[in-house]
Amino acid sequence: MGKWSKIQKKLIKRAIYGQKSDIHRENISAGRIHGTIYYKNKDVHRGILLVPGIASNRFGMGVLADRLAECSFFCLSIDLPSHYLNVSKFTLGEMSETVTEGVSILRNRYGMKWIAVISHSFGGVGALFSNAGYTKEIEKHIYDTWNLMIDYVRHIAWLEKKGKREKVVFITQTIDTLYARMKEWIFYSLKKGMQENLNVACYVYLAPPPSAKNAIPGLSLLRKLSHKWKKIIVETLLHKPTLAHGKNEHDEIGFLKSAEDERKYVRWMFFRTDESAEFLEYMLSMKEPSDFLTLVENMAKFRHKDGMTNFFEYYQKKYLLAKPKLFIYGSRDLFLWSFLPFRNRRIENFYNSCGNAEIYHGKFTHLMMNNPNEHITATPFKNNKVTEKIIKFLHQNF
Numbered sequence: 483m484g485k486w487s488k489i490q491k492k493l494i495k496r497a498i499y500g501q502k503s504d505i506h507r508e509n510i511s512a513g514r515i516h517g518t519i520y521y522k523n524k525d526v527h528r529g530i531l532l533v534p535g536i537a538s539n540r541f542g543m544g545v546l547a548d549r550l551a552e553c554s555f556f557c558l559s560i561d562l563p564s565h566y567l568n569v570s571k572f573t574l575g576e577m578s579e580t581v582t583e584g585v586s587i588l589r590n591r592y593g594m595k596w597i598a599v600i601s602h603s604f605g606g607v608g609a610l611f612s613n614a615g616y617t618k619e620i621e622k623h624i625y626d627t628w629n630l631m632i633d634y635v636r637h638i639a640w641l642e643k644k645g646k647r648e649k650v651v652f653i654t655q656t657i658d659t660l661y662a663r664m665k666e667w668i669f670y671s672l673k674k675g676m677q678e679n680l681n682v683a684c685y686v687y688l689a690p691p692p693s694a695k696n697a698i699p700g701l702s703l704l705r706k707l708s709h710k711w712k713k714i715i716v717e718t719l720l721h722k723p724t725l726a727h728g729k730n731e732h733d734e735i736g737f738l739k740s741a742e743d744e745r746k747y748v749r750w751m752f753f754r755t756d757e758s759a760e761f762l763e764y765m766l767s768m769k770e771p772s773d774f775l776t777l778v779e780n781m782a783k784f785r786h787k788d789g790m791t792n793f794f795e796y797y798q799k800k801y802l803l804a805k806p807k808l809f810i811y812g813s814r815d816l817f818l819w820s821f822l823p824f825r826n827r828r829i830e831n832f833y834n835s836c837g838n839a840e841i842y843h844g845k846f847t848h849l850m851m852n853n854p855n856e857h858i859t860a861t862p863f864k865n866n867k868v869t870e871k872i873i874k875f876l877h878q879n880f
Contacts, residue, residue: 490877494870497552505551510558514580515587516540516567517560520547524556528880529594531584532559535603537720537858539566539752541736543602546863546872553873556594560584562605565752566736572755574768575618577608582678585612589681596880597681600872602863603817603848606690610771610836613685614778614802615675620667625769628777631660668781672797684806684879686872688863689815689848692832695766705762712758713748720858721749727859751858772835775802803837808875810868812846814854842871 508519517540530550532543540559547557562577563570570576581599588594601609634657641650695701704712728735736752747754755761778794811818811829819825826843833839847857850865863869 493553494873497549497873498866498869500552502548502552505548512587513583514570515560515583517558520551520557522551522554526554526556527595528555529588529592529597530555530557531588531597531599532557533581533599533601533605533609534562535605536753537751539736549869556592558584558588564755573621574611575616575621578611578616579618581608581612585682586678596683598684598876599682600686602688603690604694606687607694607771609685613679614771614774615671616774617671620671624664624667627660627664631657665781668778676801686808686875688850689811689818691818692829694770701762701765709758716748716750721751724751724858805838806879807836807839809833809839810842812844814846815848816857817848
């Protein structure tokens with residue numbers, strides 16, 4: 483074993499088993515970012531943004547943040563929209579912008595020269611979108627506009643058969659106008675994403691779902707129920723058992739409770755919404771990161787009238803796909819389509835499609851727990867092998 487390997491092994495061992503009594507923790511709020519920073523020394527220049535899953539919050543990443551801080555990383559763990567102190571409405575565009583803003587705070591407020599993003603489960607979807615420069619504006623307009631363009635193209639074929647040449651010319655001009663508008667939206671969004679994530683050296687994704695829509699069992703069934711029954715079922719099966727577990731473990735779980743919560747909100751652990759029907763409809767119809775990247779590919783092929791479209795191809799192949807990524811998932815993970823045939827092949831094909839992917843597969847659950855019964859708990863990420871793999875990957879890519 484080389485000298486560096488021995489030093490690294492000693493650092494990892496201390497990170498996992500050390501006392502961590504000298505790690506500082508501070509809660510921060512800036513813009514849409516509400517989170518907690520973990521550090522031993524503020525003079526370091528390697529920052530980690532920790533992005534929890536949809537049912538967790540900043541404190542769910544605390545164990546991993548402590549371990550990384552012990553290895554001289556500066557960590558910021560954040561709340562997603564509609565979680566704990568972040569009251570923004572939960573959408574993929576909002577989540578993507580939140581991740582991007584977290585990177586910006588590490589760079590501009592704390593002076594981090596090199597940054598990594600570690601995300602779990604649904605938070606990984608937000609990190610993938612953030613890397614692609616996805617925004618609320620893109621989410622609001624882009625897909626409807628693209629579908630409208632496709633409808634117009636189909637309509638042109640019908641008009642040409644009918645010999646209606648004037649209408650064909652008019653619709654072609656409309657398509658060009660829509661295309662120019664879409665191109666401008668995506669171009670500046672991708673460019674902004676590239677600039678804001680320039681300091682991000684690598685990404686770690688902990689059990690991100692290949693399909694975010696299908697990652698939460700029973701969503702389509704819940705949609706048919708009234709708000710009252712959604713609240714009863716979700717809180718009885720998911721929310722209250724997790725809170726009880728957190729109290730037994732003396733975890734700092736960060737849950738705000740009020741009389742209004744009791745009457746108004748449906749709570750799934752640390753996510754809460756008072757618009758349960760709207761939320762479920764959104765979840766079942768939302769786009770995936772792969773949908774957006776496919777659209778970018780199609781935009782590059784749709785027209786070749788100027789050089790701007792070349793940027794789309796360059797951005798995807800040379801920037802998005804090139805960044806080092808570590809994907810970690812477990813064989814006991816019930817949330818990653820465990821009931822489907824060829825499960826591992828499907829999962830790893832998706833991870834590899836993200837480009838420059840290293841994949842680690844172990845015998846643990848969705849929350850990196852060895853106990854197969856602990857898919858839902860308050861404090862995840864205590865798996866020592868996972869921690870070791872993450873730290874080695876970070877050292878290799880910083």
